[in-house]
Amino acid sequence: MHAHALLALGLLHGALAAPANTRAPDVVSQNGYRSAPYHGPYSGTPTVLGAAKASKTLAPSIAPKPPNPTATYYNAAGVPTQPMPAPYVPAGGLGTNGTLPRYMVNSDWDFESIALGVYQEYIELDLFHDGLARFSDDDFKAAGIGPEVRSLIEFMANQEVGHATLLSNMLGEAAPKQCVYNYPYRTVREWLDFMQRLTRFGESGVWGFLSHLDSREVSQMLSQSIAIEARQQMVFRQLAGLAPMPVWFENGWPQSWQWTMLAPYISSCPAGQTRLAWQNFPTLHILNNPNINRVDANNTRPDGSEQAGNRITDPSSSNVTQGDACMTANGIGKNCQAALARNRTEPLSYPGKKVYFSWDNPGQHVGPNNSYVTSTTAGQPKFVGWSNQLNLTYSPLTVTGQNRGWTTQPGGMVFGDDGVINDTMAVMLTDLDLFVTPFNTTMLNPHIVALGLYQAG
Template structure:
């Protein structure tokens, strides 16, 4: 049932173009086609809007085989500098309250002075800058793939396969509801962007089993969540940030649930890490096979892939027995899940406390996935690889030779020296460190990168590291 959005909440939004559905038999990989979610117009009394009203499973999942007609990220009329310079604190950042009471007159009863968007102006829930548009467009690409991804596994696998993976009808119903959540998120972001909002694409997924699907989803929702935390407080539109925060709170719950379904601890950090947009786009783009003609392009960077050859296999009861050559990931892409069909050492259907990994509210691992001092093996691609929709984006880096490994986690970005062992291969050791008390800095599904400089950055300015990143990867810590 369609419920009309509030006119105030979506004031000023424009109508997003909705390609007409194409019969399933007419789709040919490498040619233009439909989005797989139908969109119908709705009005709020201000401007026409859209509502993502339903979902039809994509007619194709696989590699793009055509020739790209456009190559490279979207460009502005000019680029002003090679990087953003480091500056001292904002000269207006001087407020300090040592008295514990309001220091300035209140504009209204019980309303302390200050704050943004609190002066009574009517909220406008639309992007207000190029930064806003490109950020929310990235978020919409993310919501579209999740809408398709959550549905795809439900359609691909049998009831028997779900039962074998420990996911009964109620768990599958929950995943179906999470897919419905993406319908709402896609509607929201589409209306905040307007008629050039990206449409849904076709995707190339790596999984072949239920557990690999669930593992892949917990990784996808990690960069979906962290990618928003990284830019949300930099948006020019506070109104857009407000609604986006209300959607990403749900994304965080999804990531936690998929970790539970994988048999991982649902919450193993004190703080979720925020990532720059280019990190999220680098991880997302390789799984987009094909987009409709004239799809809105993104300006964000695609970094070369950093493979972690001994990334712990979440399906092993002893994850540190994982092979050292990358063979226990299903493929070479950054977010590819761990292989689940193990001939020995599997934690599936193992009813042993501390070692089993069947779906559960929580598991305590007797043997952790990783530990400080663990030798981590790396292999990285050279730039210039064709990735993303229609193979039309190209990986790039402006960094020099790699010297450090950056571990981005919680409130920290920590560096360790990189030892280069060959042509685009090397290793480092997982660092020891703490946030507060005994809360270790390295935990969870986290970003790692090779850099040419150990640049000091904090959670609010992590994007300043981008010009120094050689390659980007995803580490399963714990």
């Protein structure tokens, strides 16, 4: 495709990118590459409540169906079975018939998914800058973060300018704008931990909907940005002293999971802001979520007090006594300062670990201007779902009181010695142990009682 084609196709304003001999397109407005002047909670009264809705909803949920009747291709001989449309071009593929690409969303599914991505890019843009502005040189030095690493984080923040510009241009004038945010962290360690959690639900949320987009052109562009997001998440894990990539496969999540985790950190948005259609689930609080700042995370108190707040993806509290803190510990397997790779003698979690929960009732006001409302269509919780790698694994929930209970972390392997549960991962309470696979995980949404984020490794 000629370089000028991107400028001419499917754009309501701006451009995806500019060829070398033209002026670079304008980027999204974002406080001059700086953190927003205010961060904190919203104190006003919402004028609109709930997610964006269409005039008609066809059914309470999507009914399971057998495989697509066109999914019949099988090649036992290993050679092309159909005439080739051109030399060296096997038959099949989407968007391979010579049609001119159109880099715009092509359905409500596309629009709502990419709009969610814009919200995500904007909070990352602000968050990365905010910590750099908030903490002193001495704070960074104590956390093992030197000026070159801070320069890298600054560069990653500026990457989000490009990502927000790209996605906004594929939406047009209705693209969401940058908002005001309310962050939970108090130290550099907590900032790093929060960033690795936030980039996890940002990355996994895109993997979940990427292959479902109606516009293959949009999917191509988004793939090229989420490749960067994955690298950011790995870098923040390294800076937090975690293993950089402790899984063989990265997990994909439905949009409503991502929005549930993102919305509580948005305080307010500009008037007329585009609203999202995705669901906000009640929060699942993991009371002994492993504290990454301990030498032995198994000593995390089981009362929820070792998170730096009460929201769904708040970081581990860095307020750990010196004898228990891994930042000042000596020796391989104990120290957790920033490094290319870290192994822990005592793992953050393990099969058989007793995990304690409490969960919120639906009806909580969250998100921009407190204008979204948490909801669930599920019945009473009976199972804990663990979404990781290629699996959705269930364990039985033992209810011990009003909105309280526990389960045992399951074991098992994906392939070989690759444990089925690891990494920063989604955990949920469900009323049914529904069988789902990576391509249809959204089928589980009507059965989710509450959603949380578990720091498994």
